[in-house]
Amino acid sequence: xxxxxxxxxxxxxxxxxxxxxxxxxxxxxxxxxxxxxxxxxxxxxxxxxxxxxxxxxxxxxxxxxxxxxxxxxxxxxxxxxx
Numbered sequence: 532x533x534x535x536x537x538x539x540x541x542x543x544x545x546x547x548x549x550x551x552x553x554x555x556x557x558x559x560x561x562x563x564x565x566x567x568x569x570x571x572x573x574x575x576x577x578x579x580x581x582x583x584x585x586x587x588x589x590x591x592x593x594x595x596x597x598x599x600x601x602x603x604x605x606x607x608x609x610x611x612x613x
Contacts, residue, residue, distance in 0.1 A: 535612035541567060544603060545586055547578035557607045 534555045541548045544564040552567070554560040571579035589595045 537607060537610040537612055539607060539610070541579075543606065545582060545599070547571075547576070547582040553613070557604045560607055 536553045536555060537560070538551050538553045539560055540546075541550045541552070541564065544552070544560065546564065546568065550567060552560055552563040554563055568579065568583060572583065586596075586599075589599055
């Protein structure tokens with residue numbers, strides 16, 4: 532029997548588009564999102580660059596990034612499995 536996958540969009544993970552990511556764990560989901568972000572960065576995609584700027588601003592505030600990431604993780608955990 533296969534592993535249970537969950538899906539989140541780039542937007543749900545702080546990005547700028549509706550691309551679906553499918554993963555078994557939140558950590559895998561974050562890795563897929565990072566890879567996509569790097570591709571969009573290399574393509575100089577304005578919407579994704581703006582989303583990355585917002586994340587960078589969060590990283591400047593003590594505790595804000597951890598709080599944001601925990602919220603994303605809770606959203607992932609709450610998803611129904613495919």
